[in-house]
Amino acid sequence: MTPSALICSMPAVGHVGPLLVVARELRRRGWDVRLLTGARYRSMVEAAGIRFVPLPPEADTLDDIGTGDDTRERGLATINRGVERAFLDPAGPAAATLEHLLAEEPADVVFHDMLFLGVQTLFARQRCDRPLTVMCGITAAGYSSRDTPPYGLGITPLRQPVLNRLRNRLLSATSKIVLRPVHRSMDLFLAGVGAPGLDGAFFMDVLSRSDLLAQFTVPEFEYARSDAPENLRFYGPMATVATQPTPAPAWFDDLDPALPLVHVTQGTVANTDFSEVVEPTLAALADLPVQVAVTTGGRPLEALPPLPANSFAASYLPYDELLARTSVLVTNGGYGGLHHAMRHGVPIVIAGDSEDKVETSARVQHAGVGVNLRTGRPTPDAIRAAVQRILADQSYAARARRVGDAIAVARGAAGLVDDVEAMLASRS
Incomplete structure (x- = not known):
């Protein structure tokens, strides 16, 4: 039986490009692959030989947010507004579309970029009743850790472990206060799709619910976390290949x-x-x-x-x-x-x-x-x-x-698909 995948991408070229690399590898191995994203990426997806599925207009908004200097979000104080506009507002319509697509044509695996929050609707189900889920880390990892500051501050870990963990604990407590609107909005969205709430966790930690956390970098470029999720793996960047060589001037x-x-x-x-x-x-x-x-x-x-x-x-x-x-x-x-x-x-x-x-x-x-x-x-x-x-x-x-x-020497898309196929076989 042909395995099937539904790939969910926020409508932005930095999201669609890496996921298309994964889609091509799946298709090369004979998978049936669909990619759900914004309408302006139809030609890009179809040129790769992948079935394109459009997001509804209410969820096809990211490309239109932050295109000018006056609207791009900067600093911790603006994360509340930025996360809500860019990722939470379209999450409900994206979740409804995802549910409709899976009801119409089930998939063995749902791949999603780290900011496609519509996938949270799947966690309203028991694990045995939903597709395997793979989170694709197309930018810096944001999981909470005693070893790292909260995501969004742009602060690096300290080299002294004891002082580092003490500082991070204080920053985490402060950030949850400053980002209370984001956490409230996230909980409202999760309740709306029947998924478990944050229960005091940092809003980025919803990402760790997926069965495989596939980070598109190498450990040498990511913060070390002694308490990293057990299902976090590194595959290196998904290097896109130009369809036509760029001529030199x-x-x-x-x-x-x-x-x-x-x-x-x-x-x-x-x-x-x-x-x-x-x-x-x-x-x-x-x-x-x-x-x-x-x-x-x-x-x-x-x-x-x-x-x-x-x-x-x-x-x-x-x-x-x-x-x-x-x-x-x-x-x-x-x-x-x-x-x-x-x-x-x-x-x-x-x-x-x-x-x-x-x-x-x-x-x-x-x-x-x-x-x-x-x-x-x-x-x-x-x-x-x-x-x-x-x-x-x-x-x-x-x-x-x-x-x-x-x-x-990173395993890349081939290594990622190897692991997904092994997980599917184990699940069967």
Whole structure:
């Protein structure tokens, strides 16, 4: 009998892309696969040969939240509003759609990204009466632990264990008070779908209810937790493959190999305002003996500020070739982009303070693979100092290479599907 999977993704490219890697591996092995996500990703899903199922309009909202600088959520005080708007408001309609799809066509396994809260409706059932559930960690892990600060603060663990745990306990108590509206809204949603309530747990801990917690990184880039869930496993990043190779611009082969190459990007989502990271980076490095390669993430080159003489730009670049020549990456911190850089041993200057980027920035700092500027709008002086610091201290590149070595031997989508198939066999 052909095994079947329903993959549930929040409507954002950073969610859909990694889950499509899993979908392709399932399909390669003969699984029947459907992917539930936003309408604008239909062509992307169908081009991968996967059956597309649209979210209802009420749940197809994430791409329209935070597209401009004025609406992106920053800091602990704004998490209440941000989590409710981005993830809790669409959760009810998403849960209803999920239930309808499974009633119409049952699935053996439901894969879901970590922020697709509609999957909580499945935990209203006994385990034997629901599909196997697999949580896909497409960004930094948020499980509560005595060894880590609460998710959303962007604070790294302390190196002294006793002091670290004492501080984390105090931060956890404080965060539950500050985030009381989120916890109240989460409990109302869970009650509405018949799922168990939080019962005093941190709101991110609902993620640990899934049968397998598949984190798309390596342990070297995640906080160590002595009390981590037993069902947490690391598979490395789900590296997406471009359907067509990106051609290199004419200037690419003219770069001087004797000069360090700094690559700066704001990714393909938070790239509507280049004054955040790209513009101050160009200014910071204009008179240094380096070359700067800028990508706009698909936006027109005319949207960039004037380029200094040592800077070159393209909408996209052949990334593997680029990173093989890059000495430092300056970025606002998308999870996939960071792993792509570390795969090539490239150290990072990170400037992100919105959405999940405070947590990815903190992990760059904790892993020692780069410099965390602790803001989404760094000054040219701060960027210049960080780039010079990394170029002068090869330990950043060495640690990035160590993470890259771990990524190179990670089990990836094949390992994830191996484990899921073994769990299904055991369940049968």
